Ligand SMILES: Nc1ncnc2c1ncn2[C@@H]1O[C@H](COP(=O)(O)OP(=O)(O)OP(=O)(O)O)[C@@H](O)[C@H]1O
């Protein structure tokens with residue numbers, strides 16, 4: 001599975017984020033507390049509905065906001081299409 005892009009709205013410290021990802025390896029670099037782990041967490045939440053940190057849902061919403069949105073475009077190019085037996 002390849003994550004092609006990620007969009008966040010009011011997710012932890014991100015008011016708005018749109019990120020296109022490379023199909024190969026992606027490196028997130030930045031200062032401490034800049035939000036690198038939050039990006040990874042948002043992908044995990046989008047895929048599983050839960051935070052890998054065990055946070056409550058309320059804690060992932062940007063401080064002072066009422067809701068948060070995550071949109072992730074994924075591509076499954078290594079999965080063969082389902083075929084019915086003849
Ligand atoms: N609900 C929230 N609303 C706003 N900001 C938040 C929220 N939850 C966490 N943060 C902020 O997110 C930041 C931490 O982000 P994160 O853990 O992703 O950083 P990091 O880049 O992974 O840092 P490190 O290099 O130390 O691992 C902190 O500044 C924290 O205040």
Ligand SMILES: [Mg+2]
Pocket residue numbers: 036037038
């Ligand atoms: Mg981190």
